[in-house]
Amino acid sequence: MAKVAAELKYSAEHEWIAADGSGPSVVGVSAVAAEALGDIVYVDLPEVGSTVTAGETCGEIESTKSVSDLYSPVTGEVTEVNDDVVSDPAVINNDPYGAGWLFKVTVTEEGPLLSAQEYAEANGGEL
Amino acid sequence: MTENYTALYEEHKKLGASFTDFGGWQMPLKYSSELAEHHAVRNAAGLFDLSHMGEVWVTGPQAGAFLDYALVGKLSAIADGKAKYSLICNADGGIIDDLITYRFGDEKYLVVPNAGNAPTVAAALAERAANFNVTVEDASAATSLVAVQGPKAEAILLKLTDESQHALVTGLKYYAFNEVSVAGHDVILARTGYTGEDGFELFLPNEGAASLWESVAQAGEEFGIVPCGLASRDSLRLEAGMPLYGNELSLERSPFDAGLGPVVALTSKEGDFVGRAALEAAKEAGTKRKLVGLKGHGRRAGRGGYPVLKDGNVVGEVTSGQPSPTLGYPVALAYVDVEHAGLGTALDVDLRGKAEPFEVVALPFYKRQK
Numbered sequence: 125m126a127k128v129a130a131e132l133k134y135s136a137e138h139e140w141i142a143a144d145g146s147g148p149s150v151v152g153v154s155a156v157a158a159e160a161l162g163d164i165v166y167v168d169l170p171e172v173g174s175t176v177t178a179g180e181t182c183g184e185i186e187s188t189k190s191v192s193d194l195y196s197p198v199t200g201e202v203t204e205v206n207d208d209v210v211s212d213p214a215v216i217n218n219d220p221y222g223a224g225w226l227f228k229v230t231v232t233e234e235g236p237l238l239s240a241q242e243y244a245e246a247n248g249g250e251l
Numbered sequence: 252m253t254e255n256y257t258a259l260y261e262e263h264k265k266l267g268a269s270f271t272d273f274g275g276w277q278m279p280l281k282y283s284s285e286l287a288e289h290h291a292v293r294n295a296a297g298l299f300d301l302s303h304m305g306e307v308w309v310t311g312p313q314a315g316a317f318l319d320y321a322l323v324g325k326l327s328a329i330a331d332g333k334a335k336y337s338l339i340c341n342a343d344g345g346i347i348d349d350l351i352t353y354r355f356g357d358e359k360y361l362v363v364p365n366a367g368n369a370p371t372v373a374a375a376l377a378e379r380a381a382n383f384n385v386t387v388e389d390a391s392a393a394t395s396l397v398a399v400q401g402p403k404a405e406a407i408l409l410k411l412t413d414e415s416q417h418a419l420v421t422g423l424k425y426y427a428f429n430e431v432s433v434a435g436h437d438v439i440l441a442r443t444g445y446t447g448e449d450g451f452e453l454f455l456p457n458e459g460a461a462s463l464w465e466s467v468a469q470a471g472e473e474f475g476i477v478p479c480g481l482a483s484r485d486s487l488r489l490e491a492g493m494p495l496y497g498n499e500l501s502l503e504r505s506p507f508d509a510g511l512g513p514v515v516a517l518t519s520k521e522g523d524f525v526g527r528a529a530l531e532a533a534k535e536a537g538t539k540r541k542l543v544g545l546k547g548h549g550r551r552a553g554r555g556g557y558p559v560l561k562d563g564n565v566v567g568e569v570t571s572g573q574p575s576p577t578l579g580y581p582v583a584l585a586y587v588d589v590e591h592a593g594l595g596t597a598l599d600v601d602l603r604g605k606a607e608p609f610e611v612v613a614l615p616f617y618k619r620q621k
Contacts, residue, residue: 159269162482163286165574166550184603186551188285188573189482191603217284 126155128249129221133237135179135197138247140221141237148203148228151196153185155220156249161187164213169194169205169227176202178235183226185216194226199233257302258395258457262464266478274367276303278481285482289576292446292487293619295475296401298467299484305369306394306454307362307376311385314358320524321379322352323506325516329354334426334443338506338514339364339372344529345502346509348372349494351443353428361439361454363396365496379525395460399467400450400487402619403474408433408440408451410470423451434466445484447491447617489582490575492544492615498555498570499542499584505533508586510542510614540567540586544616545598545609547581550574553600553609559585560599560606566591569600575616582616583609 132140138157143149158164166186176182176196183194205227209215216224244251255276263270268279279300281288291297309318315327324337334353338346348368353361364372373389380387399407408420411434419429420440428441436459444450455463468476485495494500499509506515507530515530545553552573553559559567572583583600591598594613599606 162281163284166552186574188486188576191554 125248125250126159127221128154128156128240128244128247128251130240130251132221132240133197134240134243135195135235135237136246137179137195137197139195139197141197143231148230149198149200150225151198151227151229152220152225153194153216154243154247154249156247157192158217158220158224161185161192162189163187164216167194167209167213167216167226169210170196170202172202172205174202176200176229178233196229197235197237198229198231199235200229200231202227202229204228255303257300258460259300259302259397259464262461263300263478268478268480271481273481274303274365276366278303279478281480281482282478285480285486286576288477288479288483289486291475291477292401292448292479292483293577294402295477296399296403296407296471297446297479297483298464298471298476299398299400299479300464301396301398301452302394302457302460303366304396305362305364305366305372305389305391306396307364307369307373308388308390309360309362309376309385310388311358311383313383313385314360317380317383317385318352318360318362319520319522320383321376322350323515323524323526323530324352325519326352326354326360328519331356332427332429334428334441336426336514338511339375340506340526340530341502342526342529343502344505344526344533346496346500346504346506347375347502349496349500349511353439353441368496393457394454395457396452396454397460397464397467398444398450398452399471399476400444400446400479401448401476403471403476404448404450407467407471407474407476411466434463434470436463438463445491445493446487447493447615448487448619485571486573486576489571489573489584490577490615490617492584494542494584495571504586505538506530507533508538508541538589540588541592542570543585543587543592544612544614545569545572545583545585545600546612546616547583547600548608548610550581551602551607552581553583553585553602553607558601559587559609560601561591563606566598572600577617581609587611
């Protein structure tokens with residue numbers, strides 16, 4: 125069963141966000157989503173400096189079998205994107221909560237977020 | 252839709268497969284990574300459960316004549332011990348299914364249709380048999396089919412067969428079969444496949460399937476065999492340029508549009524066969540849109556249903572597409588207006604609103620080194 129990292133918050137669309145209150149928050153996709161997608165072969169991330177909106181699409185994740193929209197879990201300005209996952213998207217499958225992070229954002233408003241417990245229960249993940 | 256389970260379902264569960272519904276069957280989609288499974292077949296070997304495919308026996312004095320009438324090819328002309336790719340069409344020339352027919356003798360043939368179509372094909376054959384002295388028996392539910400595909404497939408099979416039968420394995424040509432004992436199981440061993448690699452397909456009764464599966468997995472371990480699901484099966488067949496019923500083939504497509512004209516025996520068969528008049532008319536009328544291979548210049552893949560564009564105008568539609576694991580660029584099969592279907596033609600695929608450059612290339616995308 126796919127792992128759900130306990131220290132993170134999650135959107136219903138399977139993005140996680142690490143918000144420690146200091147500096148920009150980090151956004152990625154959950155292991156549950158990465159596993160369901162299959163081997164990820166292409167990611168399209170928002171541009172640095174652009175504004176993302178909670179609940180709206182801000183990019184794309186393409187696996188061998190399918191294409192999924194990437195939704196932002198929060199509203200804010202993108203300060204950094206992970207170029208490593210753009211050049212080697214398999215990192216998202218291998219380490220979705222670590223090296224497979226997607227972008228950093230200065231949060232002005234949070235969307236509806238779930239606790240790790242709530243997300244795991246709703247999506248059959250393992251805490 | 253009825254959920255069907257193959258005799259190997261428990262084996263797949265033990266291996267931690269993720270499952271998908273395919274043609275009414277719960278089938279393994281992948282066991283670990285579909286890319287790893289794909290590469291294993293190209294470089295070593297893969298083990299597939301294809302027991303969802305149908306097996307219909309046609310026996311009796313008029314078996315050959317009956318199949319010549321029921322299918323579009325000249326099946327009576329197959330040599331004993333050989334197989335042939337063919338189609339079953341309706342009276343309008345639409346494709347009901349593509350299938351492989353194995354000839355055991357004058358009066359004995361095995362027809363193998365696709366999973367989802369097997370009941371329809373079995374029923375169509377039974378109906379078409381009314382005026383022939385033949386028996387049509389659908390043995391799909393009692394028969395398992397296991398495939399061993401990849402450059403190491405032969406070595407693995409040799410390990411599982413008695414030395415006295417090795418020549419039956421090594422001497423087997425593509426699209427030929429023998430009855431062989433593999434790991435103690437009497438199987439029909441055919442050198443056929445859907446991956447573009449060398450490989451074998453093994454038919455046997457359900458009772459022996461799990462035991463055979465485990466024997467092959469064990470014998471193949473030293474050669475790097477891995478169990479493979481439908482995800483890698485699809486990417487492998489796409490690279491090999493092989494059509495998938497439901498994507499490239501359907502009741503709405505003529506064999507000529509699909510590039511399968513040579514499969515339709517309009518000249519070599521003198522008698523009537525189901526669909527003949529419609530297929531003659533379709534051949535006469537010519538093809539407006541034909542099936543082509545597309546190679547993407549970017550990194551994003553075309554997917555089934557995406558429009559193909561020329562100068563912004565829709566000139567076709569993608570039927571299958573994804574990034575090719577072996578070649579490293581996106582590949583797609585698409586129906587394209589014949590005037591834009593020439594090799595080297597620059598086209599675009601509408602990828603969710605953005606036109607990405609593709610080019611018409613020769614099929615197959617991938618061809619193994621022999």
